[in-house]
Amino acid sequence: MHSSIDALYVASSVFLFLDLLFFALHREFLGLDRFNFDLPRFFQLFACRNSSITVFLIYLFPDGNFCPGGSIYPNPKESNLFLSLGHHVDVYFPVCKRSRISAPFVFSEEIFEEKQPASIEVLPDECLFEVFRRLPGGEERSICANVSKRWLMLLSSIGRDEICAKKTDPSFEMEEKFLPNKAHESSECNKKGGIVGSNGNKVEVEAEDEEIEGDGYLSRCLEGKKATDVRLAAIAVGTGHRGGLGKLSIRGSNSTRGVTNIGLKAIARCCPSLRVLSLWNVSSVGDEGLVEIANRCHMIEKLDLCQCPAISDKALLAIAKNCPNLTSITVDSCSNIGNGSLQAVGSYCGSLRNVSIKNCPLVGDQGIAGLLSSASYLLTKLKLHALNISDVSLAVIGHYGKAVTDLVLSGLQNVSEKGFWVMGNGLGLQKLRSFTIISCQGVTDIGLEAVGKGCPNLKQFYLNKCAFLSDNGLVSFAKAAVSLESLQLEECHRVTQSGFFGALLNCSGKLKALALANCLGFNDLVLGCPLIARCTSLQSLSIRNCPGFGNGSLAMLGRLCPQLQHVNLNGLHGITDEGVLSLIENCETGLLKVNLSNCVNLTDKVVSVFARLHGVTLEQLNLDGCKYVTDASLVAIAENCLFLSELDVSKCAITDSGIAALACAEQLNLQILSMSGCSSISDKSLTSLVELGQTLVGLNIQHCNAIKSSTVDLLVERLWRCDILS
Template sequence: MRRFDRINAVLPDELILEIFRHVDLKPNRDACSLVCKRWLSLERLSRDTIRIGASASPDNLVKLLSSCFVNIRYVFVDERLSISLPVQYTRRRRVSDPSSSTSRFRRGSEDSVSGDDGLGTSCLSDSGLASVAGSFVKLEKLSLIWCSSVTDVGLRSFAEKCKSLKSLDLQGCYVGDEGLAAVGECCNSLEDLNLRFCEGLTDTGLVKLASGCGRTLKSLGVAACAKITDISLEAVGSHCRSLESLSLDSEIIHNKGFLAVAKGCSLLKVLKLQCVNITDEALQAVGVFCLSLELLALYSFQKFTDRSLYAIGKGCKKLKNLTLSDCYFLSNKGLDSVAVGCPELMHIEVNGCHNIGTDGLKSIGKFCARLSELALLYCQRIETDALSEIGKGCKFLQALHLVDCSGIGDDSICSIARGCKNLRKLHIRRCYEVGNKGIIAVGENCKSLTDLSLRFCDSSGVCIQSLEYWIICSSNLDSATKNVTQIFVQCDLHYNLQDMNVHLCLPPTPSALMWIGDEALISIGQGCSLHHLNVSGCHHIGDAGIIAIARGCPQLSYLDVSVLQNLGDNAMMELGEGCPLLKDLVISHCRQITDVGLNYLVGKCKLLESCHMVYCPGITASGVATMVTSCSRIKKILVEKWKVSARTKRRAGSIINYLCVEL
């Protein structure tokens, strides 16, 4: 039966509202609201979150939104966000009724941009915060990110009206002790509090808050608050017995304050610390008192040793997530203690801990059978045997990140591929011993892989860096020859010093160069269905490898092939045919790609949203214009300024970004 309404005549409002609540993406919800007036009204009733930026007079915007959305529970105000529509577009709109709310909002937008004091009018003020409190009576969560105009007066007024508030984020706000004390006094249901970069706070404010609403507080974040000392943490330890999450970044905090938290907050589950003055004594207390700990992240610790990790491994049996970053005095013994004592570990990240090596990772492979994600960053002492043990013992591994690990090569990746067949994400960057052999093994064994990143995995890059360093240091060359040769090396991998009539004794190079080429991607295309692929800087990959991906990975949505000198239009055409879901494309520094390949791709990939294509000499203003006209969903284009015509700029100036300005 054509033209018969099968929904509005049958479904009640409550059921349509429930359907709207299950529609997550904002564009989809906006589309629903355009069906009819009833759906528009119901969709507004279903909204529980609004986000406000710094443009278009936030105070006026709060008043306008409050009349449209009455069931808002979460207000997010971030002065780093700008208005989504250009001001020129707003000014062109014709409004029939000058007294309407839309007209008033439009005039407010223009005034905020063109007024003498643009900063004052584009920041949420105390008046706007009072409007938030008065308009959204069901408010439970408020985020004020870098709202520089909000003061203690506004925060007190807000706290007095929103006594049922559960979450408050004051990151970067210049509020003081009086405002925070008012929150502690009035908001007795507060559970989450973020005080990152609140430079105006002192111990007075945080102590009053802890004594006021510490009974319900479950999450606390403090960073870069130079006037918050051990006194505040002692108050937190005394009053916040239900605290489950603590994030602390301070150069002022010492053992005394943190010991009070460890002893008083025994329910802690999440602990993130970057405190240079905390030592073994404080962290050992965590292992003794915080037996429910599930996540531990330690950053830039230089005053604690393996004794701390021994205590963690002995007491925190529920630990699932461990991050160790720039902790120079930790060794294999400390990591071994955690591996043996915490068998439920699922996520481990080791970043820049130079004394942790192969033996520590072997313990992880032997005792942490539930490990699902492993990240090794700048770990020069980890060798092939370590990942071999991971491949044998961690059968449930789903994500592996490797950055600048010079000792890890093809044998390591083969061990992971054969043992961890559930691998879904593999990110490798600047691991010059990884080549085709290892990635081919991944393609043959890891059929569930959807995210692959192989960035600058090419040992010829080591030769170039070695040659460049030798040229600069050599005493056999005059300064002019050094400069010319150095520039030539930096600009092109395929150098030939004979063409420059320079006869040099080159530095030694690896006996067997390793690289990732087309063979690796052919195996991946035949064995995996990728959604994300990044092979930037892998110079031996050409059309054949990308064509294999295009034919074997129809679900591909993100592709980065920047700095691939041998990639041309044939690959672009195959991508257009085989990857219709492509949304993000990076082809910068690809010399062989021209307008022909780009035009064919954008004609087929209708979902494309972003494209980076700087330093592509084969792409001209015509190609940029074709992308703008063909891709209706495009949101960002990064290109040289001189390739954008005046007509293209008028049509899509808001989505075009320029790498550099005119010289």
């Protein structure tokens, strides 16, 4: 069979050859005089071609333009195998079938063709660096960064001053109008990525829109496993053409491939508009990365370093010298940062306003003194926690803290009574408005009185764990602090009712908020007090977890403070209905927020009086843990409380009937309802809860064991606008 096919092929080829030869010899007769016939060339072509038709066409059109349409295959190497088609040629070519191979095995082409890497991949990093820095814009760089990790890291290693931009690029034209010097006439890219201006001077340019980049509004936060060098490189390359990175926060680090100096360097090179940098618990980042940030990101305004043991004075010194716009610095648990860098920050950062230093063992009096003495006229907020400083530092604060408005001193074990006395008598804290003292054993009656006298504009004062402060010191401070508006005492166990009410009566008449928490020195003693001495300015009263505070003290507060609007009596197990009623019945203005949580002895009587006397003003009511409160309280609330928006009856003795009463209230517009742990609430409350859900945005039904899961699903479906905790 194969022999007959071969014979037929030979015969057809001979016939075609003779026809072509006849056509060539009789071209004049056929009217084709313009074709010159060269018989030797004809035979030469015929011997080299396996297609007679191709020979004929090539001979007639020696320049190869026998079909103006061009080749149907883009590869020029295949042009000798196929005919090109013009737009006027109508030729049909059947699909060529691949010939069968009669062999025991059929091998694929991949076995014989060795895969060659892309030609650009064989280039060394130095060559790719030169290619990438000549990309026209940020989008092109982002696209290239998606190719491979190698390309991404190379792109992130290109500094903004190393990018070559051409004037012909649209993105560069947009940048050009925002540059300070707009005279650019040469598009030649110099070695550092600059443009030569008309005056011959080099003008530095960026590859992105400087106006948008200057805004630096983009914010990125990496936490835990997501904090890696690769992600930082992607952020560095990708944020440039979208406005520039303005805030970067790194919290924690990947345990195996976490953030190192390489990632921070990528941010430094690509994000010159960075303004806020936070590094928390990043042990693998050291001076090298932060120094690169300092050298390239001169717009840094806020720096937050927490648990970065590898960062030392060297990095902070570079920040101080290169970032003059620094306004806020926080250094927490950085064991290698000491006095030298703090002195440099005070000297070089003329805009510094906020300083927080915590648990840095190398920071002492010298660093604090150098910082305060240099930045005394602008520094407004100062926080010192768990430092090895002495009375000298407090004396410096009292003398140089002329602009300080907020001061926090915490865990200063080496500071004595003398330090607070000198600080108060230094007369430098004239602008101090808020003062917080925590766990400082040097706070005594004498020192606190001096602070009150030396801070005439002090409005908020918070004392916590000051064991040596007594009633006399508290009363003396209240007399001296003529502008005091808020006083908070926590775990001051030597303060009793005498000091509490003495401070209340001896304040300047501006005290608006008074709070006690976890003070164990109270005993419910009835003290004689003339009715004429009242504190009419007090609007907020909070007494939490003070077991000795009872009904007698509440009754006295009711007589002394008639203008109360916010009352918090959380955890006062000793009070009953009698004491609370004596307080609320003397409130001349309506109560707005009341918290009676964990007052286990209160009953429906108190709630009913609340609703009747203050229902038109009451906005928030917390009865969590009041186990004697029943449905009667909910009925009173539904009838009288017109503006109540938040109600907490968790672990109260309420049932489905009480919820139904709330749902039937015509003017009640509850937004948050919490009834966690109410075991008597069942599926019967579904209709009532759906009715209340028209205004609810928060519903807590946790530990309501009588409510089935199917009912909860229905609530979630119907109250789709409400956040339901179940």
